[in-house]
Amino acid sequence: MVDEITYYPGCGLKEGAEGSEIGFKSLLDFFGVEVREMDDWVCCGVEYSLPIDDLANKIAPIRNLLRAWNQGVEELYVPCSMCYATLKRAEDYVRAEKEDMETINDLMNKEDDYWGGVEVKHSSELFSELIEESDLEVEDKDLNLASYPGCTLLRPDDFSIQDGLFDSLLERVGFVPVDYQEKDTCCGAFFSVHERDITRDRSDSVISSAREAGADAIVLSCPLCEYNLSEVSTLDIPIIYFSQAIGLGLGLEDLGLEYNRTIMKNLLNKLERGNTMMEEKQDVQRG
Amino acid sequence: MSKVTIEKDKIKDISGENLFKCWYCGRCSASCPFTEFMDTPPHRLIRRILKDGTVDESEIGTIWTCAACFECTDVCPVEFDFSKIAEGFRELILRRGDDYHSIDEIDKEELKKMPQILLVSEFRKHTR
Numbered sequence: 185m186v187d188e189i190t191y192y193p194g195c196g197l198k199e200g201a202e203g204s205e206i207g208f209k210s211l212l213d214f215f216g217v218e219v220r221e222m223d224d225w226v227c228c229g230v231e232y233s234l235p236i237d238d239l240a241n242k243i244a245p246i247r248n249l250l251r252a253w254n255q256g257v258e259e260l261y262v263p264c265s266m267c268y269a270t271l272k273r274a275e276d277y278v279r280a281e282k283e284d285m286e287t288i289n290d291l292m293n294k295e296d297d298y299w300g301g302v303e304v305k306h307s308s309e310l311f312s313e314l315i316e317e318s319d320l321e322v323e324d325k326d327l328n329l330a331s332y333p334g335c336t337l338l339r340p341d342d343f344s345i346q347d348g349l350f351d352s353l354l355e356r357v358g359f360v361p362v363d364y365q366e367k368d369t370c371c372g373a374f375f376s377v378h379e380r381d382i383t384r385d386r387s388d389s390v391i392s393s394a395r396e397a398g399a400d401a402i403v404l405s406c407p408l409c410e411y412n413l414s415e416v417s418t419l420d421i422p423i424i425y426f427s428q429a430i431g432l433g434l435g436l437e438d439l440g441l442e443y444n445r446t447i448m449k450n451l452l453n454k455l456e457r458g459n460t461m462m463e464e465k466q467d468v469q470r471g
Numbered sequence: 472m473s474k475v476t477i478e479k480d481k482i483k484d485i486s487g488e489n490l491f492k493c494w495y496c497g498r499c500s501a502s503c504p505f506t507e508f509m510d511t512p513p514h515r516l517i518r519r520i521l522k523d524g525t526v527d528e529s530e531i532g533t534i535w536t537c538a539a540c541f542e543c544t545d546v547c548p549v550e551f552d553f554s555k556i557a558e559g560f561r562e563l564i565l566r567r568g569d570d571y572h573s574i575d576e577i578d579k580e581e582l583k584k585m586p587q588i589l590l591v592s593e594f595r596k597h598t599r
Binding site for chain 2: 194195196199200201227229230231233234235236237238264266335338339340341368369370372373374375376377378379382385386389407408411415
């Protein structure tokens with residue numbers, strides 16, 4: 185049984201996706217797991233750098249892995265999908281490209297050398313372990329949830345989480361997972377900066393497909409997906425983080441739902457949970 | 472329409488991916504959620520580069536409309552990674568100093584609401 189873990193938050197969880205972090209911590213508290221935030225973390229680089237000839241752009245995630253390793257971390261848990269993918273791919277790169285790593289270690293000359301060692305895991309993999317080991321009994325709920333793991337947890341195959349993990353865990357905590365056409369597609373990613381019509385088209389497709397399948401809410405892990413589906417799409421549906429969904433399934437209170445961009449009222453009504461305070465908090469958060 | 476000569480070897484050097492692996496079967500284009508926003512679907516762009524060595528300027532839009540979502544990578548029967556080619560192609564242009572977008576183009580009010588990961592992501596892919 186895991187009793188202590190270290191996690192890498194990344195910038196998203198500190199501003200904009202607070203709900204993901206609060207939900208994550210509440211869940212671990214429920215399971216009696218002590219949580220430690222990694223020290224001295226820096227930006228993960230967000231996008232894993234694909235060019236093979238530009239080693240400087242590979243440094244950001246590797247620096248984080250090195251620092252985690254020096255702090256004695258063997259398994260690093262990451263709730264943000266973008267950070268997860270970048271760190272996970274970087275660790276694989278470190279282990280495979282020893283020659284490049286000679287240069288990269290030289291470039292990071294003020295720090296120790298890094299040759300790999302940290303296992304990067306997404307937070308849902310931790311929840312899965314904890315839930316499997318527990319003898320939880322939860323009531324079934326009349327709530328349909330459309331999971332939306334997002335590109336960075338699904339592809340490329342070598343770096344993906346287990347297929348169907350979100351759905352099986354949602355079912356385990358009493359929800360009804362729904363299948364829908366656009367479940368594995370892209371939300372429109374970074375096009376929401378300059379080509380918003382592209383992102384709007386994609387995000388609208390995802391939401392309408394989930395709604396057609398009868399979803400009451402969308403459950404995701406990526407703060408960029410959350411922004412696109414909530415702010416850029418023209419359609420409405422409550423959007424919550426995976427940790428928050430599991431927390432709702434377990435009846436936990438402190439899930440940071442007031443930080444989410446979409447309105448939670450209908451979702452909480454369906455779960456027959458008091459929401460007056462929640463609404464007020466959300467109004468304050470949204471200004 | 473002005474034609475642009477494509478330096479195949481340089482794309483290969485940057486991306487590490489071999490353009491000749493592609494069979495032009497079109498599965499990448501069928502799976503890509505962004506093809507409707509492209510003048511030329513991914514597999515046809517590869518074919519044009521290999522066959523003619525040049526493409527129309529508008530066809531380069533394909534690489535700027537790739538989000539690196541890896542749907543194409545996932546379905547390719549010969550493990551050809553178009554995402555890497557698109558990145559190599561983008562880098563080739565960006566390294567000349569030709570940024571595709573500038574932060575000045577963003578509406579100031581919208582900018583305040585945009586999460587950091589969105590902005591970093593955009594500027595990693597579209598600027599140097």
